[in-house]
Amino acid sequence: MLSAVLGLGLIGLVAAIALGWASKKFAVEVDARELAVNGVLPGVNCGACGYAGCSGYAAAVAKGEAAINLCPPGGSKVVADIAHIMGVEEQAAEAQIAVVLCQGDQSKATQKYIYTGMSDCNAANNIADGPKQCQGGCLGLGSCVTACPFDAIEITADGLAVISRERCTGCGKCISVCPRSVIRMTPASATVHVLCNSHDKGAVVRKYCEIGCIGCNICKKTVPDAFKIDQFLAEVDYAHADDAAAAIDKCPKNCILDFNNAYPDGSQMKPVSMAPTAPAATRAGKDLH
Amino acid sequence: MDHQLYMSSSPHIHSGESTGAIMRSVIYALLPTCAVSVYFFGLDALLVLLLCVARCLAAEALCCYLSKQPLTINDGSAAITGILLALNLPASSPWWLALFGSLIAVTIGKQVFGGLGHNLFNPALVARVVLLISFPVQMTRWTAPNPIGSGVDAMAAATPLGEMKTAVMLKGQLPPLAHSSFGDYFIGNMAGSLGEVSALAILLGAAYLFKKKVITWEIPVSYLGSVVVFGGLMWLIDSQIYPNPLFHLLTGGLLLGVFFMATDMVTSPITRNGMLIFGVGCGVITVLIRLFGGYPEGVSFAILLMNGATPLIDRYTRPKVFGRVLHKA
């Protein structure tokens, strides 16, 4: 009995000494600043910064190779923290979030054919350019949902992708997978958007979508600074969008939406009651710590 | 609106087989065994069967509801798990044993992995092993068969394998055969769990599965073959201690395990060579446990161990791709 205890105790002691020595001998030199930066990053490894995960970005920042404001999920708080660690000036970039510029779900937009197969927008787009008649419209098969690391996107019952303004951190993964380029990065402070992505002439759009922009210019005539028209499609000029909401009631197709008041039809999301001056990203970042 | 056409990627025709149809075939194949077990063990058996099936369906429904996924009990896999679990239990199982087992089988055996198609281990066997280790007394309270109408009351008895193990351990040699011929073993007139006893019923079911092409020859042949070879080898070495291979084949849960559990598609390899290796592995481990292990029956453990090895087996038995030299894993 005693020999067993002594024997095991000795083995334990030897192993402990060996491990302690090994951890000192094979320790990897890490820049203390890199560790600190890694500590303040959200840890989601979404890749929006362009580096391989948060640790990759932290290493680049510590070496001085990367700008300190490349982390959208982290928001301005993380920029401030990194600036503090690295001892540099803060360079806050304006928070951005993604918006799906389309409201044409299956109840409002016509389909060319009935699609059966893989539930992926890129796969469906390869078959006769996608099931939707409108070539710019959202296909609603969920490639963006799969790509989003923050679970910020829902597909409504009628097949439309809608992004939550609270959960979106502006990482941009959804934009890179969307085959229709219908998702756009917009300033987080902007709540009014023209939800249409079709450059077809008005008469053509009317045939395939009840709620698509026909390029009638009424919004621009109502609030000239806030809108720009390009090839029969209106778009909010986010730099001067303060009064854009005034055009909402004037739009004959109801394609302008103020996300302060409502999300597109069919969405389960509720608008935030307060104006989102604090970037949405910080809230997401906080959840993750 | 104009009538719209369907468009999809090729191919546009289908063989007509469906998951639901395969599951239904398995259930039909299990019916002879269920019927025989009710005949031999009476209403107790029927109760165990019904309880297990109902509870498995309920457990799966609950899991689907909790994880907010669409209901999947219609695909039939929960019902099969229920039947197989019941067939692994003694007829004298208390009601709570069946309930607890069903819960384990469906939740831990299947749903936590992601549901149908994602589980690593055979759910019914996971439950059986958990019950065996947690409640060894209840799980080994075997009763002798009391066929309906024979007027014999249920009474406790040892299974042939149990007798063998005890006799070898205590006396150092095999007991005399409890029955004069193998005929009784074949039809099912022996003690055991609901599904262990009747080789005839199981083989009927297996024949149906072969005909419907639900199972293929690789696993049954390699499993049974390796049992016969290994068991036979040991029998040749010393027939006083080691029973002959036919005894191995007809007793215990071997036939049920071979045709209904080792061949479970989800938990067995998908390549042909992989299936053969799987079968041989199961057979060797089964005989090892039966002859040298602590438990009288080794089928459940053997299959579970090989289930765990399945991804590895799949990885190393990838077929040679057309037009390439033998690939390196």
Place this chain on the structure above:
Amino acid sequence: MKQKTFFGGVHPADCKHYSAAKAIEVCPLPEQLIIPLSQHIGAAAQEIVSVGDRVFKGQTIAKATAFVSVPIHASTSGLVVAIEPRPHSSGKFLPAIVIEADGEDRWDPSLEGLDVALWNSDELRQRIQDAGIVGMGGATFPTHVKLSPPDDKPIDTLIINGVECESYLTADHRMMVEHSEKIIDGIDILRRVLGVKRAIVGIESNKPDAIDCMTKAAETHDITVQALEVKYPQGAEKQLIDAVLKREVPSGGLPMDIGVVVQNVSTVAAVSDAIRLGRPLVERVITISGPAVVDAKNLLVRIGTPMQYLVEQCGGTHYELDKIIMGGPMMGQSQLSLAAPAIRGTSGILLFGHQDLPHIELTTCIRCGRCVTACPLHLLPATIASYAILGMFDEAEKYFAHDCMECGCCTFQCPANRPLVQNLRYAKAGILAKQRRS
């Protein structure tokens, strides 16, 4: 005759009884022909006529723009009324030359056959390219490219593909029964081009009359006719070579790497017409079939005839259509409408109603392994598909996703009704995108 075959494959219902016994009928000329500039693998042709030009039947109206490209010809004499995007079988609108038939159907007078005395490999190959001949089994690969193996790849066998393994299709079958002499002549010409002696015609044993006709016609020409077991995809190049010669085309390689060239019987017949009569490829036999069509037929169709017209020639449909397929049901393309025209690679047009299509419930993969048994290339489709869905393209590549020929055997067998071919295509696209980025 001994039947040979290959490993794997599936057995879809034959369904050739709709049209196998029907002799080829000449389809009347429609009013307008829509001839796309892109009907083949390789660079699209470029038009050399303008709106308002009068053209003859067989006149070159678009020139080949690269080595892997062929010219396009007018399928009848008439007036060029438009050169603009028109419906195409791919579901997109692609540039096409629209010709209004003048009803006279006059051949281009400058076309003439090549004197046998002038036959040499290069001249024959040039004629074949000028005639716009492409693989008519559906692949539409320019034939002259197939017939131009580099010097370090000697050819010893010519295999003629008379298998037609897809369900419903009987165009090649009827060609072999009714035009066996022309096919044999074409084989002789191709043997001259390639300088090979050995020629084998592979025919599935569900066409006994075709086997008889071809065997009789081949008697004095030293051409073997080989009966093959009925299995899909016996007509795929690699599987055909494997069955007939027991040679495997290396992955990523071509049949010429193992000394073989494979040609479809209809292509071979077109070669004969091109060399003997100087006629380019302006018409072909197409099977219009399917449970929904009133009168299934094998029609001799001018390239550019809208599918709608062909269906009308067959008496229309019994009931509302749910799917239109150009090609066979295993590898064909579903169509957006009947507006697109028949082109050089169109072997069949199949019409299905709602009750004719499979409606199997989609479930998760149950790892049954049927796809593994069915795959003629010995891949693991279920595994590759799962990786593709997860976006793990590196792993998909390790499982040789690129070797997949999209024959559809795996999807046909899958009890869970997973769209495996589509998943595999997605995997291939993902792998290519990754390679391009790095």
